[in-house]
Amino acid sequence: MSLQESAPSLAVVGVTGAVGQEFLSVLSDRDFPYSSVKMLASKRSAGKRVAFDGREYTVEELTAESFDGVDIALFSAGGSISKEFGPLAAEKGTIVVDNSSAFRMVDGVPLVIPEVNPEAMKGIKVGMGKGALIANPNCSTIICLMAVTPLHHHAKVKRMVVSTYQAASGAGAAAMEELIQQTREVLEGKPPTCNIFGQQYAFNLFSHNAPILDNGYNEEEMKLVKETRKIWNDTEVKVTATCIRVPVMRAHAESVNLQFENPLDENTAREILKKAPGVYIIDDRASNTFPTPLDVSNKDDVAVGRIRRDVSQDGNFGLDIFVCGDQIRKGAALNAVQIAEMLL
């Protein structure tokens, strides 16, 4: 039973969204202890009913007063909501775990993957009487670093080239619905409805829809570059990324090429990954069985495969790997709830 009087009071902000719904599912699955929970969303969604842990709750409109007496708030309602209400909540003594990009690169805000850099949130606990902001990294970064960090700790990554295969879910529930609708339309020979991305997504793929920056990278790509440095506390590591949206529902895949400072052969890499928390290996060359987005959909752990010595580098200083992770779960809700668990 996770409803306990002495347990922390929770709030879920953006509870009607894809990640918000997954927050509830993960909290429940993991028996997260709580004394109360507020279901918060925009005015538009206020009054809706959501189910959690065998009860029904009414969604309340998010206001400045929403956080009175709330110990932990999980936010996933977009960057502007986080910017408006996150600091407000933290001032009132709430510890905010924020899934948006609003505070990720802000100095002093821990950016945390619990398996990777738990030390970044040292000293932040419920019951210390102090609010705080903690940022959940971007989904692509989490999924990539879950597999790469154990290798990095062994051989130090010098440079990483990432190409992503990103699911619809990263753009929210409406994008997932549009992918299904478009697919039906294309199969029926009708023109596809393009409300979310402005182009055909069914049986197609396209460069990630995040805004393009002055350097020609899109924001999604630069998140991988910058968040990796912050999470690893390593200003030297070189990262480049190309982020592509593919017609897959809810799990991302990433092709990752690694250049190491120190040698790391592929068998050692496999042994390291076998022991890595939150990671499992699918790598059967004989049957051509490797990770796919479907393997990890609705799963907690990140799958890694295609582990092989990079033939374009001399000796054992390079590896190619292929990683898949559920974008909504480990890429967002699960990671945030794991952060919340560390607050107890």
Place this chain on the structure above:
Amino acid sequence: MSLQESAPSLAVVGVTGAVGQEFLSVLSDRDFPYSSVKMLASKRSAGKRVAFDGREYTVEELTAESFDGVDIALFSAGGSISKEFGPLAAEKGTIVVDNSSAFRMVDGVPLVIPEVNPEAMKGIKVGMGKGALIANPNCSTIICLMAVTPLHHHAKVKRMVVSTYQAASGAGAAAMEELIQQTREVLEGKPPTCNIFGQQYAFNLFSHNAPILDNGYNEEEMKLVKETRKIWNDTEVKVTATCIRVPVMRAHAESVNLQFENPLDENTAREILKKAPGVYIIDDRASNTFPTPLDVSNKDDVAVGRIRRDVSQDGNFGLDIFVCGDQIRKGAALNAVQIAEMLL
């Protein structure tokens, strides 16, 4: 009118397949001159009728005698058919343009992308009274090198990291049909029919189905590595690739990271690509418009975009680009017909 008495006699081997059909369409579109054409396929397909250039032809069974009097034969019926009948045809004086991988890495067999290395087939012409084997490169290699070679000529590629997003068409017409069938089934909540790949392809992706070699790469990936070296006549260039099949119908995409010997800034790269034959640029950062598989489907030219300085490399010694090309057309049939045109 491309039917001319003095023109070469043609044969199309594997005429009922996806590439075979595209051979006919490209020959017709380009007004390829011919005096006669034999439509060849396996016994199973013999007797079928195919349309070409306003006439109907009966498909004949491929035999050792099929090539008597044939000047140019376009082969796309798989490696084992090429191995059995290609050398036979060449001995009889036919110039074979082979789309399979059978002869690509054989010493003395030119491996040709007409825009890239036409010199490799110097001296091979219809009317010289001599047969020959000429190999069409793998689709991923052709599409990649169409965009990369002009940059290579300017700044010399030292190392190239490729991640592919490959369409169903690369596995033939049946794979394209299975993708459609599976997609319908998944939308209807039925289990997907998995005859071709043995796993769900609809709303999923997976490591390319080519056999895995001892070094952990699949054959498709090593084609990119080895064919690039042969086509560029450069044994030093370092290439690594990760080849992934995505639920897209008939055009491949490739994310390509380049490391150069000499500096090449992104504006110069754009100028070079603007002038490159068979290549066009889709690269509008303001509107987030970049190449997609649909842009190039049923098109001759390869589209390139996301042209940007690689932030993981110092100075102007690196670029990231994203390339899309029609797998059946430039990746196979068009390239082969262009080779045939050079024989005249």
